[in-house]
Amino acid sequence: MPRFLNRRDFVATAAATTASLLPGSALMTKLYATEAKEPLFKISLAEWSLHRMIQAGKLDNLDFPSFTKSEFGIDAVEYVNTFFKDKAKDSSYLTELKKRSDDIGVKNVLIMVDNEGYLGDPDEAKRQKAVENHYQWVEAAKFLGCHSIRVNARSEGTFEEQQQLASTGLRALSEFGAKHDIGVIVENHGGLSSNGQWLAGVIEKVDLPNCGTLPDFGNFRLGEKADGTDDYYDRYKGVEELMPYAKAVSAKSLKFDADGNDVETDFLKMMKIVLDAGYHGYVGIEWGGDDPSEIQGTLLTRKLLERVRGQLAG
Numbered sequence: 324m325p326r327f328l329n330r331r332d333f334v335a336t337a338a339a340t341t342a343s344l345l346p347g348s349a350l351m352t353k354l355y356a357t358e359a360k361e362p363l364f365k366i367s368l369a370e371w372s373l374h375r376m377i378q379a380g381k382l383d384n385l386d387f388p389s390f391t392k393s394e395f396g397i398d399a400v401e402y403v404n405t406f407f408k409d410k411a412k413d414s415s416y417l418t419e420l421k422k423r424s425d426d427i428g429v430k431n432v433l434i435m436v437d438n439e440g441y442l443g444d445p446d447e448a449k450r451q452k453a454v455e456n457h458y459q460w461v462e463a464a465k466f467l468g469c470h471s472i473r474v475n476a477r478s479e480g481t482f483e484e485q486q487q488l489a490s491t492g493l494r495a496l497s498e499f500g501a502k503h504d505i506g507v508i509v510e511n512h513g514g515l516s517s518n519g520q521w522l523a524g525v526i527e528k529v530d531l532p533n534c535g536t537l538p539d540f541g542n543f544r545l546g547e548k549a550d551g552t553d554d555y556y557d558r559y560k561g562v563e564e565l566m567p568y569a570k571a572v573s574a575k576s577l578k579f580d581a582d583g584n585d586v587e588t589d590f591l592k593m594m595k596i597v598l599d600a601g602y603h604g605y606v607g608i609e610w611g612g613d614d615p616s617e618i619q620g621t622l623l624t625r626k627l628l629e630r631v632r633g634q635l636a637g
Contacts, residue, residue: 363598363632367399367432369573369609370406372621377406385416388424388431395621399430401473401571401607404460405437411459417466424467432605433508433537433571435473436460442496443478443489450488454495461496461505471506471570473537476516476525485515490528497534508570510537517543517556519564526568538565538597540588541575541611562593566600576624577612583627590631598635 368391376382382390384406391397410416424431439460440453457474464472476493478485497507509526511517526534543556574593578586597606606628610620 361603363636364572364594364603365399365605366397366625366628367401367430367605367607368395368397368621369401369435369607370403371435372608372610372624373617374403374406375617385420385423388420388429389427392427392429394618395625397608397625398428399432399605400424401432401605402434402467402469403437404434404439408438411463414466417463421467431467431469432607433469433471433473433506434460434464434467435510437475441477441479442474442492443476443485444492445479445484445488450492451495454492454499457496457507458499461500461503461507464505465503469505471508471535471537472500473508473510473571475512476509476522477514482515482521486521486525486528489516490525493525493534494529494531497529497531501531501533504533506533506535506570508535508537510539510573511542511556511561511565512539513542513544514546517545517561519543519556519561523564523568535568535570536565537571537573538562538569539573539575539609540590540593541577542573558588559592559596563596563600566597566602569597569600569602571604572597572602572606573609574606574624574628575609575611576620576627577610578614579612579620579623579627583623583630585624585627590627591634594628594631594635 370387373382377384388400391400436457439456440449442450442453444450444453460472476489478488480488493507500507509516509522511522515521522536526536540558540562543558543561545554545556548554576585580586608621608624610617610624612620
């Protein structure tokens with residue numbers, strides 16, 4: 324005979340079923356991989372991984388997409404604006420870069436923008452100038468087919484003052500980005516931006532759908548303590564706080580052990596945090612170590628991400 328549930332059993336069963344279907348649950352993770360026939364996350368390469376080669380003249384920015392595909396088997400790239408600093412408005416250059424990536428099926432994901440001023444500058448004129456300096460990169464990102472530019476949220480003052488100033492500058496830039504359907508995403512990149520609670524609060528204050536975060540696994544140095552030692556924010560807590568707003572993720576790696584694991588970040592634990600937030604987009608490799616080489620460090624990071632992806636897919 325069928326068993327009819329009493330009210331208490333029904334509520335408990337319904338609650339358990341609902342929990343199993345929440346974003347990031349084990350069941351939903353498997354359903355995503357199985358039904359969509361998509362990987363749990365995609366892998367891209369941040370250009371900074373090869374910065375020594377580029378700065379030494381061994382690799383040109385125009386060749387970055389083809390090198391990424393041929394050397395690493397990766398078909399998505401994240402540019403760094405300082406490697407084509409004077410080309411943001413050069414239509415011929417951008418057309419060539421886009422053609423080279425399109426011809427080989429490499430996706431242009433985003434542009435990381437540095438050295439364009441403080442978006443949270445206490446000086447209103449300087450802050451506005453910084454906002455306007457970023458306009459060209461929004462337009463370049465749009466032309467290349469990127470979804471976002473990555474920016475910094477530097478400021479000065481108290482915790483609350485910097486939150487207000489940074490959110491003011493970011494909102495102004497995000498309003499411009501929205502006109503071009505381009506995201507403005509902030510990386511934890513030193514100072515208060517490496518405090519997950521602070522940066523999450525900034526994004527909440529901006530309160531625009533195209534303004535979000537790019538959590539980086541390793542950039543959680545807050546500064547120096549009174550005794551001169553480095554002060555760090557907990558990286559796992561920080562990524563967890565930033566993931567609800569994430570439009571990209573940076574898998575920073577610096578050193579590997581003999582088993583192919585990063586010695587500073589537990590990638591399995593970190594990627595579970597990423598997936599638990601319901602994120603299935605690009606995870607950008609950013610090798611920043613000195614040994615092994617940039618090519619070997621990038622390959623090791625790709626291999627680690629692929630291994631972790633397989634483990635989490637079950």
